[in-house]
Amino acid sequence: MKSNTIHLFTPINLREGWAGFPFNFSAKTSSNEIIGYITPILDVKYLLDYFYEGTDHNMYVHKFLVNDSLDLTREAFYNESEIFNTNRDAEYYKNFAINEDAFIYSTIQLFGLKLKIGSAFKNPPSINKNISIIAYGCYAMMVFLIFVILNQFL
Numbered sequence: 001m002k003s004n005t006i007h008l009f010t011p012i013n014l015r016e017g018w019a020g021f022p023f024n025f026s027a028k029t030s031s032n033e034i035i036g037y038i039t040p041i042l043d044v045k046y047l048l049d050y051f052y053e054g055t056d057h058n059m060y061v062h063k064f065l066v067n068d069s070l071d072l073t074r075e076a077f078y079n080e081s082e083i084f085n086t087n088r089d090a091e092y093y094k095n096f097a098i099n100e101d102a103f104i105y106s107t108i109q110l111f112g113l114k115l116k117i118g119s120a121f122k123n124p125p126s127i128n129k130n131i132s133i134i135a136y137g138c139y140a141m142m143v144f145l146i147f148v149i150l151n152q153f154l
Helices: 044-052 129-153
Strands: 019-028 034-038 041-043 060-066 070-072 104-110 113-121
Touching: 019 044, 041 044, 044 060
Parallel strands: none
Antiparallel strands: 019 034, 019 041, 060 070, 060 113, 104 113
């Protein structure tokens, strides 16, 4: 961990009952001399709450993946390690019947850690079939009118 830059490590499940991101940074003296390195733990819930605090938070479900494979929620990190926290995130995407194809993903590099964020509708919006019928009717009428005008022109 001897680096001058902040580096975020893979999350861990802590015995105290929450998941955390270990990260490191250097401790320096007033003369800018590095005297050591510190690795505190950043609460995952604090970071992920941002996605659940928007005005439309009831419409979407989010999926968080670390290194494209390991699930992460505000309460636990699912890497097959023991989870001491008995709380479960009610907004965990596996609590909803959502197909994998419904998610739209973004990938961010956060201090050296690859975090993939997917979002999908909890209840997909329904498309009104009347609108498509009207659109096809208008298209057919335009084709008919173009045919009539072209016929009269010729």
